[in-house]
Amino acid sequence: MAMELGKYKTCVSARSTDKEIVQKSQDGGIVTQLFAFALEKGIIDGAIVAGVGDRPWKARPFIATTREELLAARGTKYNISPQIAWLKEATRSFGLDKIGIVGVPCQMQAVRKAQLYPTGMRDVPDKIALALGIFCMENFPYKSIQQLVEDHAGQKMQSVKKMEIGKGKFWVYTERGAVVQLPLKITHKYEQPGCHVCLDYVANLADISTGSVGSPDGWSTVFVRTKNGEDIWSKAMAAGCFETKAIEQVKPGLEMVTKLATEKITKNKKTVDERATFGVKKGLRNPYI
Amino acid sequence: MTAPVKKETPPVKPAVTPSDVKTEKKVEIIKKEEKSVTNKIKVGHIHLSGCTGCLVSLADNYLGLVKILDDYADLVYGLTLADVRHIPEMDVALVEGSVCIQDHESVEDIKTTRQKAKVVVAVGGCASYGNITRFARGGQHNQPQHESYLPIGNLIDVDVYIPGCAPTPQLIRNVCVMAYLLLRGTDDQKALATKYLKPLMDLAKRGTTACFCDLMTEVINQGLCMGCGSCAAACPVRAITHEWGKPQGQRDLCIKCGACYSQCPRSFFNFDVMNEFEGIIDLINGALK
Numbered sequence: 001m002a003m004e005l006g007k008y009k010t011c012v013s014a015r016s017t018d019k020e021i022v023q024k025s026q027d028g029g030i031v032t033q034l035f036a037f038a039l040e041k042g043i044i045d046g047a048i049v050a051g052v053g054d055r056p057w058k059a060r061p062f063i064a065t066t067r068e069e070l071l072a073a074r075g076t077k078y079n080i081s082p083q084i085a086w087l088k089e090a091t092r093s094f095g096l097d098k099i100g101i102v103g104v105p106c107q108m109q110a111v112r113k114a115q116l117y118p119t120g121m122r123d124v125p126d127k128i129a130l131a132l133g134i135f136c137m138e139n140f141p142y143k144s145i146q147q148l149v150e151d152h153a154g155q156k157m158q159s160v161k162k163m164e165i166g167k168g169k170f171w172v173y174t175e176r177g178a179v180v181q182l183p184l185k186i187t188h189k190y191e192q193p194g195c196h197v198c199l200d201y202v203a204n205l206a207d208i209s210t211g212s213v214g215s216p217d218g219w220s221t222v223f224v225r226t227k228n229g230e231d232i233w234s235k236a237m238a239a240g241c242f243e244t245k246a247i248e249q250v251k252p253g254l255e256m257v258t259k260l261a262t263e264k265i266t267k268n269k270k271t272v273d274e275r276a277t278f279g280v281k282k283g284l285r286n287p288y289i
Numbered sequence: 290m291t292a293p294v295k296k297e298t299p300p301v302k303p304a305v306t307p308s309d310v311k312t313e314k315k316v317e318i319i320k321k322e323e324k325s326v327t328n329k330i331k332v333g334h335i336h337l338s339g340c341t342g343c344l345v346s347l348a349d350n351y352l353g354l355v356k357i358l359d360d361y362a363d364l365v366y367g368l369t370l371a372d373v374r375h376i377p378e379m380d381v382a383l384v385e386g387s388v389c390i391q392d393h394e395s396v397e398d399i400k401t402t403r404q405k406a407k408v409v410v411a412v413g414g415c416a417s418y419g420n421i422t423r424f425a426r427g428g429q430h431n432q433p434q435h436e437s438y439l440p441i442g443n444l445i446d447v448d449v450y451i452p453g454c455a456p457t458p459q460l461i462r463n464v465c466v467m468a469y470l471l472l473r474g475t476d477d478q479k480a481l482a483t484k485y486l487k488p489l490m491d492l493a494k495r496g497t498t499a500c501f502c503d504l505m506t507e508v509i510n511q512g513l514c515m516g517c518g519s520c521a522a523a524c525p526v527r528a529i530t531h532e533w534g535k536p537q538g539q540r541d542l543c544i545k546c547g548a549c550y551s552q553c554p555r556s557f558f559n560f561d562v563m564n565e566f567e568g569i570i571d572l573i574n575g576a577l578k
Contacts, residue, residue, distance in 0.1 A: 006564075007564070061518065079534065080515075080516035080533075080534030080535075081516075081534075082516050082517060082518025082521065082531045082534060083517065083518055084517045084518035084519045084521075084522055085518030085519075085521035085522050085531060086518070086522065087518075087519075087522045088522040088523070089522065103517070106515045106517055106554060107517045107518075109517075109554045109558060109563065110517040110518075110519045110554045112563050112566040113519070113552070113554050113558065113563065114519065114522075114552065115566065115570060116463065116485075116562065116563065116566055116569060116570070117460060117463075117488070117489075117551070117552070118457045118459045118460050118463075118552075119451070119452045119453040119456070119457065119460055119523060119547070119548045119551040119552045120452075120453050120457070120519075120522065120523020120524065120525065120546075120548030120549065120551075120552045121457060121459075121522060121523060121552065122346075122455070122457040122458065122459070123457070123458070123459070124459075124522075125459045125570075126459070139515065139516075141516075141533055141534050141535075142533055142534065143533060192515060192516070192534075193512045194512065194513050194514045194515035194516070194555070195515055196512075197512075197513060197555075198515065199560075204564070205563065205564070205566060226567050227567065284511050284512065285507060285511045285513065287513055287554070287555045287556065287557060287558050288558055288559070288560065
C-alpha cells in the first residue's frame, strides 16, 4: 500500500443509487449520499457542508440538518470554505452532539488536530461522528475563481452551472450550454499559496475519503479508512445506498490516483524544502517540524 | 497517658467494643490505598493569578477526572482540594494563572514549584501567555499596587504549555494521560507520549507572548494559511472571522490566550502523531474508562 494514499481498509469505485442526489452531484454523489443516510439513521445530527455564500459560487460553511439542505450544497465550488470555523459553533448554537463534516485534506488534518490537541475546541473532540474527505490537488481563493471564470473563460459567475478540474483542464459549463476549457497552466498561478506545502492528496485522515480521480465519469473513488468509516460504509451499503465496482476493474483505477498523489506530494515536499533556504541564510517557517 | 494505654490494648480477642472495630477498619483502608497508589504519579495544582477557570476545566472531565485520580495521579497539592500548606515534591505541577511580581508570595510559589516539580505545565492562557492579566493596570481593592502580571515562563523554565482560555477539559485530560505514560508507561508508551507532548513543549520554548497577530506573522505572512477556519472556531471571544477565506481578527477583542495559533494546523502538525489519531483516541478513551 503506497504511503501517498494513506491507511485504508477498502477502496472501491462507487455511485449513489439515489437519482435525485446524482442529478446535480459533482461525481458519484458519495458525500451527499453518506450524509443523507447518516442523518436519516441518526448517526449524525447534522453536517457541516460547503454551501453557497453571498456571491455566486462563493463557498461558505453551512450546517445542514435536513436532506433538502444537503442537496442544496451538492457540487464542488473550487474556492475556500473555512469549514472548521463552524466546528465548535455546531455543538453550541446548533446543538449538534454528533457532527458530520466534509472537507479537503488540510481540513481533515484540522479536524484530527482538533481532536488530539484541542487548545480551543472545548467539548468538540468527542463529537465528530463522521469526517468525509475529498481529494484535493489545490484550492483557489474566491477572487481567483472569479478571475478564471470572468477574465479567462469570459463567462459570468452567475451563469455557471458546473466547474470541474479533470483530464488536465479546468472546465466551466454554463446554464446555456457553453463549455469553456482552460489549460491548468493558466490556473496554476491563481492557486492558494498555502496549498503548496500540503502533503496530502486523498484526505488520509478522513473516516472516508472520495474523489473523481481513478473512476469513470459519474463515479467516484472511495477509500474507507477508519473503523468508524467502515462501520458507516457497511451500513450504507447494506441499505442499498451505493452501487460499487471493484477498483481493480475500473479505468484508470488506483494507478492514476497514486500517480497524482505522488506528483502532488513530491512537488510540495520540494516546496517545503526550498522554503528553508528562501532568503539569504534565512528561511520560511516549516509547519511540520 | 493515652498512648501507652492504646499500645497495651491490641486485642487478640475478637472485637467487642465499637472502638476496636473502627481501628481495624482504618488499618484495612490504609493498606488498600498503599497498594494502588504505588504506581501513581504525584500531581499538584498551583494557583497563581487566574480565575480558577482552568481548574474548573480540569474538573469538567467529570468521571474522567475521578478515573485519573483513582488510577493514575495523586493530587498532592491544590488550593481547597488538598489539605497541604507547602508545595511538596511532585512529578507534575499544573500551574494556573500568571505571576503578580508585586506579590512576594506568588513569586516564591512559582520558584518553589520549579524546584519541587519534575515537569511544570503551564495550564491555560494566563500561565502560558499572560492572557487577560496582560491588561491589568492595578488599582484593585485591596491591593491596588498589584499591577504587573507575567506568564510563568518569564520567571522559570516551563516544560509544557496548554494554551487557551479556558484550556479545554479534553486537552488537559490528554496531557494528563500522556504525562502518566511518559513517567510510568512501557517503552513504547513513553515514545508515544514523548512524540505527543513535543509540540506542546516546543510552544513552551517558543515564548511567552501570544496574540491573534501570531496568525498574521507566523501563518498568513509566511504563506502557510489555507483557510481551514480552525482559528475562528478556537477563539473564545469570537474575535476571528474569515474575509475571502482568510482569518481576520478584531485585535482589540483579542485576550492573548494563544488558542488560535496553537489550534492552527499550520502552526505545528506532527504527522508521526496525527497519522495515528485513531489509535491515540482509542488509547485515551480506554485509559479513562
